Amino acid sequence: MALEKVCKAAELPVGAKKAFALSDRFIILYHLEDGFYATQRLCTHTFTPLDLGKIIGGEVIQCPLHRARFEIRTGAVKRWANFPLGIQLLNPVRGEKDLTTYRVVVKRGAVYVEIEAEPADEGSEKVV
Numbered sequence: 001m002a003l004e005k006v007c008k009a010a011e012l013p014v015g016a017k018k019a020f021a022l023s024d025r026f027i028i029l030y031h032l033e034d035g036f037y038a039t040q041r042l043c044t045h046t047f048t049p050l051d052l053g054k055i056i057g058g059e060v061i062q063c064p065l066h067r068a069r070f071e072i073r074t075g076a077v078k079r080w081a082n083f084p085l086g087i088q089l090l091n092p093v094r095g096e097k098d099l100t101t102y103r104v105v106v107k108r109g110a111v112y113v114e115i116e117a118e119p120a121d122e123g124s125e126k127v128v
């Protein structure tokens, strides 16, 4: 595992999120009321960039395409894709799947994300 510097803490205000390319994958860094969190960038449903989505209630990210919702702190599915009507027909092949999350460390005003050495899960966008 390695810590990779993402940005200065002051660059991302509370309530904001931003996508970053690390050495081998893309992540989203979120600044919530209680600190920084990171998840994979792409939705696990059909791979829409979640940085285009919105944060709801200060703790959930909603995908902009089919409106799946994920707990930012854990990556857990809170509500699966439900828009437009009929999208549930994809569930047998695109069933519920949590987001990969990454440990975040803040040191001397900088934000670092811990990246594991093994390959990312399906849907985690790799930097090539």
Ligand code: FES
Pocket (backbone or CB within 6 Å): 043, 044, 045, 046, 047, 048, 063, 064, 065, 066, 067, 068, 081
């Ligand atoms: S791509 Fe995110 S809910 Fe379908």
